[in-house]
Amino acid sequence: MSQDQRQQWFARVVESGLQNQIFNPTDVLAHATPDVLATHLPAELLSKVLQASLAAGAMTPERVLETVTPELLAQHVPHEVLWACIAAAAARAGLTNVVVP
């Protein structure tokens, strides 16, 4: 399994989880915190996020994820963070009691 494949898979899972409401943008940002984003997102992407928020007048998790798409999340954010988000959502859904740290 290559890094590209794993990245692609995490992008799909995050996107599917959002589309199917397994978790929402708030849940994503609960794990991909501003510190995480600030640490791992490139400067250009951080700039876009800020620009979009300024244009809309607010920065919401939804708007952040409109800019930082699942593909970009999977590309820049550590997969452990994304997986923690996915696993936590699964635990909330009652699928498992174990959450990968």
Next chain:
Amino acid sequence: MNIKAFFVEALTSALDLGIARPEDVVKHVTPDVLAQHLPRPLWARLLTACLGAPRVDAQLIVETIGVPNLAEHLPATIIWACIAEAGARSLGKQVDVHVAPAPLPVSTRPTPAPQPLTPPPPEVITSMPKATPPPMAAVGPSIPAPATGALADVISELETAEPSAPVRGRTPTSQRFRQSNTGIGRLGASQRRPQASATPSPLRTQRRGSTEVTDTESAEVVSPEIAVDDSQLVDWSTNENTHAGDDDFSDLGRKR
């Protein structure tokens, strides 16, 4: 929340991208789990595919059933176990609960669930080979017995029917065609009449015309023949037509 669609997307992409392998899926989606949750039509499809495939492996099982069907029919915890293992492995970790033993996701649910599943397959499998030999043994002897018996009966009937042809030959025909039996006899007599009439003796003609009735008439006819045929016996014995007429009369009953 459409968790099944999420499962399908996550597991399908994991398989497509090599994040998960079919073996990883089958490790959780065990045959017992399939036996408990998979609908019969899908089982039929799976069995058909397995029978037609040169090799049965996890890939065949997963591809035949399909991830959407797995997500549709199997418990969510089992599908999630597959996804969780794939995700954990992609991160270089192992999910202890899901990875350790295969029946863990099942054991976390109800314990009795897997136990009733395990017995049925063995019972079916063990019962099949046991049931197979008895029918073979029973079929073997039973087939020749009725066949030989029936043949023996037929042969015996044929053998016994030839000597007593008139008796047995007439009896079934008279039973089958009672109404037409007399007609047949008359037809046979009428057909033979020209031959009999061709013979010189007019008595023969009269006797054949009344042969259907009884032996009394034949007795009546015979008595005058004896008196008359003293000089004609030789000619009648050499004449084949007269004998053929008698034989043909008996044959008529058999043929009918």
